[in-house]
Amino acid sequence: MATIIYTHTDEAPLLATYSFLPVIQAYAKAAGVDIETRDISLAGRILATFPERLTDDQRVGDALAELGELAKTPDANIIKLPNISASLPQLKAAIAELQGQGFDIPNYDESDEVTARYDKIKGSAVNPVLREGNSDRRAPSAVKNYARKHPHSMGAWSTDSKTRVATMSGGDFRNSEQSVVMPAADTLTIRFVGDEGERILKADLAVLEGEVIDASVMRAAELDAFIAAQIQAAKDSGVLFSAHLKATMMKVSDPIIFGRIVRAFFPALFAEYGDVLEAAGLSANNGLAAILAGAENLPERDGIIAAIERGYAEGPALAMVNSDKGITNLHVPSDVIVDASMPAMIRVGGKMWNRDGQTQDTIAVLPDSSYAGIYQVVIDDCKANGALDPATMGSVANVGLMAQKAEEYGSHDKTFQMDASGRVEIVNAAGEVLTSHEVAAGDIWRACQTKDAPIRDWVKLAVNRSRASGQPAVFWLDPARSHDAALIEKVNTYLGEHDTDGLEIRIMTPIEATKFSVDRIRRGEDTISVTGNVLRDYLTDLFPILEVGTSAKMLSVVPLMNGGGLFETGAGGSAPKHVEQLVSENHLRWDSLGEFLALAESFRHEATRGNARAGVLGDALDIATERILDEDKSPSRRVGEIDNRGSHLWIARYWAEALAEQQADAELASVFAPVAKAFAEQGDAIAQELIDAQGAAVDLGGYYRPDAAKAAAAMRPSAAFNAILASI
């Protein structure tokens, strides 16, 4: 029997799964498709890492490794829901919760060996393993049409907005990049050469012919000077100070950069209590919240709190994550993640929240200048022309180079913070030095790899998308960067392998491409952005959030290079505040539209392998999804109105109706005719039942590892709905 793997993840998407998976399993069975789950949640990955500490019935397999292998085969058909990319505070919270549930797993810092094992789970540890293909993300026309008819609110932009992006003009990754294209397969070594001789940072780095290798460095002294200047500038101009990083995906470099911002903002704290904090294991890299929590047990507690208060009083106003709770932009490194945080700011008119819960202009600090400039272009455009209009604006889809840990998002195991000055070099097996950087203590040096086969596949995907959509495709590459210069050469070569007659294919710098694309969306025109891995991530939140209000409604397909399919759901994350709302008032506002879209693609992928009936299921699901939008059956944000569970009832109902009505497969129609009838008779009552179930607090028995029975009970409160599904 054909199998689709549906991933068991975390937080809101996991809760939604408890409600939606029974629907999918019931319907897929009719097409002979088995839907199996694999647990790649943060909790599941922790348990899989320490089998020797668990009892026989507690032990779980390494589902992520299994799926990583599957993704390299033509058999893969995987639906990947968003999962937590854990910052250290989140990882520690999950460990504590599991220990409380009776799992004898070690503390994070029990030993160096244990820490090293946990560090493999930290940050974005899932997506890079599964992404054995490049990405194709776009707003399906049903979603775009809905947004045009029902435009979401957009904040007004004023011409005198003081909001701007601050980024470095030197001493950063962008300005120090050196790249080489490997003439042949090789084995590289990364070494540090200092006063005391040579030290190997990484040995046995296998590379393939045609692979692009980059090395670059973020210089601590220049970073510190830049941050200090921006803190002063925010203070002088009376705007908020905010930092936007990707501490999850860039799990080695960005927590360090975040920590330097925390240190700069609270100079007295670190001047007076730096040693105390260090002795207590409290690092600025984990944010203010971790320092405050740790300080509770220290004799110096009051002094530490006073020093933090002084930082607030003497510095500029700080952007807030939650004004009511006093949570600032510097509390938790994973609270403000650049891909989602910058578009959210632009969408509301270039403002963030201040301490009093009011919106205010801000300096958005994005230290590395590789990609920061694109946001300034959008900001300048909004200042000059006003907010974009979702009712009329065009669309920017994305074809992203991400396969096989491409570019910066695969650099963690090749990122090092220097503890002395010297030189970092990449050396080939013959002993030739390929790249060389002078470094000083505190500097962050990193190497990136981009394999040739993914680049070739990415160019093909771009040409195919341009052909299928009739839209111009723009490669966002900057000849002034050595990495991009290497890619431009390859793009020009590989474009030659395709029929590009009649297609408009261009190569522009990210700044020019942003301007070009924004000008076009203002005119209602569509453009495909063809980008590297980081811009893939940034743009697939930026444009969707402006165009359709959220990236949750994106179709996100990853055609795997070996023929399988990976279907990501949406382009957004796991929205922790959604769980909070469910726990306090039993309302889940998570929108599963991304799951609906991914599932339809996944069924159609089965059809390409000979199961025509799965294709019928997929097409019927798309019809149902379109109706969900047209008839406004998406979750509301407010308790007492339709929520995630209610939207699952409607998708099940519309899907059954579409299956009963379709004529491609009479047998399938006859299976679903009675189901459609049951929903027609009982659907309204069930919808009411799902609303009446809301209001009171819910006990899930855990946050990172909810109790399965409790979660299922909470997410499937209607016996009548469950009975209809059981009847199929």
Ligand SMILES: NC(=O)C1=CN([C@@H]2O[C@H](COP(=O)(O)OP(=O)(O)OC[C@H]3O[C@@H](n4cnc5c(N)ncnc54)[C@H](OP(=O)(O)O)[C@@H]3O)[C@@H](O)[C@H]2O)C=CC1
């Ligand atoms: N593919 C993946 O696995 C990804 C995982 N992540 C992880 O998710 C977590 C949160 O990251 P963050 O950057 O805040 O990004 P999110 O996308 O989770 O959050 C941004 C906001 O988008 C809205 N949102 C996103 N998805 C939905 C949905 N399906 N239904 C309704 N609203 C939605 C919510 O806003 P509101 O409710 O205000 O409308 C949410 O607060 C982190 O752990 C991060 O690492 C992030 C991105 C991708």
Ligand SMILES: O=C(O)CCC(=O)C(=O)O
């Ligand atoms: O894997 C992650 O941490 C986030 C991924 C992400 O934001 C994306 O792919 O858009």
Ligand SMILES: [Mg+2]
């Ligand atoms: Mg993203």
